[in-house]
Each structure stands twice: as structure tokens, then as C-alpha cells.
Amino acid sequence: MFGTLFHLGVDALLVSAFLAGVKRSTGLTPKLSDVPNKDIRQLLRSYLEIGEYMFDFAVVVFGRSTSFERKH
Numbered sequence: 001m002f003g004t005l006f007h008l009g010v011d012a013l014l015v016s017a018f019l020a021g022v023k024r025s026t027g028l029t030p031k032l033s034d035v036p037n038k039d040i041r042q043l044l045r046s047y048l049e050i051g052e053y054m055f056d057f058a059v060v061v062f063g064r065s066t067s068f069e070r071k072h
Contacts, residue, residue, distance in 0.1 A: 016051025017058070023048075024055065 023029045030048070035041040062068045 012047075013050065013054060016047055017054040018051070019048060020051040020055035023052070 019030065030044070032041050032044055035044060063070070
């Protein structure tokens with residue numbers, strides 16, 4: 001039971017980080033204004049912010065690593 005919940009949580013975080021990457025590279029983001037319930041809308045906004053934090057953290061970690069290089 002705990003393993004399944006952990007797995008689903010990690011999957012949800014990865015999807016959020018993926019959506020943050022899409023937002024950064026294309027500007028496309030889910031249209032939260034279509035969500036009628038303001039509490040769910042705020043929950044989704046927080047979920048997407050966690051993904052942006054994870055994305056930024058990964059960029060910093062990868063940027064400091066010798067295993068990655070920046071190509072322009």
C-alpha cells in the first residue's frame with residue numbers, strides 16, 4: 001500500500017516537472033481558469049509550482065555537474 005502511494009506520488013511529481021519544462025520551452029501551460037472550483041484551481045496551481053521548483057533545482061544540479069555541458 002505505502003509503496004503504491006509512494007510510486008504514484010513520484011509519478012505525479014515527474015508529470016509536474018515535465019509540465020514545467022513544457023512551459024519553459026514553449027510557454028504552454030494548463031488553462032486553470034477553466035477549473036470551476038477555486039480550491040481545486042489553487043491546488044493545481046501549487047502542484048504546478050512544485051514542478052517548476054523541481055525543474056529549476058534539476059537545472060542547477062545538472063549545471064554544476066561535469067557530466068553535462070551547455071550547448072548553444
